[in-house]
Amino acid sequence: MSGGPAGDSAIVVSDLRKSYRGRPAVAGIDLVIPRGEVFSLLGPNGAGKTTTVEILEGHRRRDSGDVRVLGVDPALGRAAWKARIGIVLQRSDDLTQAGALTVRDWARAMAACFPNSRDPDEVIELVGLADRRNARAAHLSGGQRRRLDVALGIIGRPELLFLDEPTTGFDPEARRRFWDLIADLARSGTTILLTTHYLEEAEHLADRVAVIVDGRIMEVGPPQTLGGRATAAATVRWLSPDGPRSVQTCTPAALVTDLAARFGQDVPGLAVERPSLEEVYLRMIGAPA
């Protein structure tokens, strides 16, 4: 899929660079994101996620590098191109501070900005705000407001949706509901580029993850295999008659078979552990695990 011609790619980036007053924020990024994929930029605060995404959205200028989003250079993207993308920015102070508008006012106003927009009420329903449609945006909870933000992002039927740290500050339940919404969008074929500093979020939603640190991509891959997780040495733990035992092995299946034979049927306290995404991630960003 990713090896196809550029026409199949939603996003192609090569050697993207951007500095703020001489301090590099993005230091040479390469990316190819095929259509239909949910791709996550995962990294700590200040890693360059937002700068990268806002360059792709056409909101920021780049210093150098080649960028194509839906086949168009975002710095030159005109109305016809903007009609094909949806943007959910990291900050949405307008939803809180321009407090006069209701959920429905917002949806109607943004629908008018797109040539082939969805029905405002239908989108409000889709993000689960039907019973809050007449509430002012400023009076919504954080999770509800972010769902309104997504409603406004998808109201123009985008082929590609940008989500910049969509669930920061959510409680676990709100985050789960939000993930379900994004998963539904992904199933409908929308390409999604998601930035996050939550590992579970990337693991839960993304087909592939790029770990970005100090403006560089450390590694790209499916969350299940990131950092060699799938093949790394596993730790096998069990409860032997002499107490708890643990063994590091590259062939855990063989050891488990062996143990099963030794214990007859069940092995008390048996567990096989691979490095978690968190361990892999913390190692990559250079933090003590």
Place this chain on the structure above:
Amino acid sequence: MNAAATLVRAPALLAVTRARARVEFLVFIREWISVVFTFIFPVLLLIILGSIFHGQRLPGDVDLAQYFVAGMIGAGLFGVSFQNVAIAIPIERDIGTLKRLAGTPMPRSAYFLGKMLMVAFVALAQNVLLLGIGSAFFGLDLPDTVGRWITYLWVIVLGIASCTMLGIAASGFVRNGRTAPAIMSPIAIVLQFISGVYFVFATLPNWMQTVAAIFPLKWIAQGMRSVFLPDGYQAQEPAGSWELDRVALVLAAWCVLAFLVAVRTFRWRARTDD
């Protein structure tokens, strides 16, 4: 992407402008601070100062209160256009309203047209109020000829267009929304003092008249006097006439100049977003 395809894909300007005007109007009427500041304030001033001036005669058989009502209509127009827009835009830039819009295919002119329509709406309501109070209590004569009503309309239209454009242009020079009221309100108040709103323009020092003549408010107030004061008064104007051709010329020039400046200085994103 060829031009025909762009046309098909961009939403119709008229529909977006209507949607933007609706948003602007809802925000204006639901945000009480702005209503009080730019809409009610001129009405209060009219009542207070009109009561103080009432009965003081000016040469040319004019009551000072009449003179003041004409000026206040101009000042009100300046407030709901220039002041209102120059304060609202930096705030909208700070909180990301403009960035959100810039990320959509909305024709950008729709945003400005929406602002103009909102200003026109508010100005209309304010004029009805000021004219009603002025004619009921302060001896303001409503125009009795078609010609005067036509003058009234074109001064309002040109006044709104020029001062709104000026507000849009000024917003490009303001760093952030918090400082916008502190910068724009004194400008508006100073212009009111030197443009013949609170004082009779002909009695102001010459240098002050010269400075005021650069800006639109002096010409709007003068145009309004031509509508609401008896023709006998124009001999008292510094030029000895209403100079309506000049009123039109200066206001139209401000429309063009402010537009050219706004095109160069308008920013859709806060400085931190470069």
